[in-house]
Amino acid sequence: MNLDNLKFNQDGLIPVITQNYYTGKILMQAYANKEAIEETLKSGYATYFSRSRNALWKKGETSGNYQKIIDIKVDCDEDSIIYLVVEEGPACHTGEESCFYRNLNLEKDFKPVPFEILHKLYEDSRKKRVHAGRLLRRIFI
Secondary structure (H helix, E strand, O other): HHHHOOOOOOOOOEEEEEEEOOOEEEEEEEEEEEEHHHHHHOOOOOEEEEOOOOEEEOOOOOOOOOEEEEEEEEEEOOOOEEEEEEEEOOOOOOOOOOOOOOOOOOOOOOOOOHHHHHHHHHHHHHHHHOOHHHHHHHHOO
């Protein structure tokens, strides 16, 4: 894929969805210009364009919460991209793992998506040193 094929908006920006490579969880949404994408490809770490600062922004420069790039996906219309990353700290400036930690779903019986359940089980098994199979049995049996 050639960067020249990407369809940047009138400000020279393209939306970037950042997704955890291992869990599939959406971490954040930002924008990149061509220079930010080139820097991402060169450094191997997520770089965006900050609209408020009007400058390139390498995620983690000030917080230490870098995002190592595993892959970059382009959508079918070539007007949006996904950074697949391995996190080195939370994505959100609030300290949350994902910027999408709130929802508008007003249903009382809202259930998390399957990958969130599996990710939670994995994290719990690592913290408690419990075999993941035992945790699954606790849930499903």
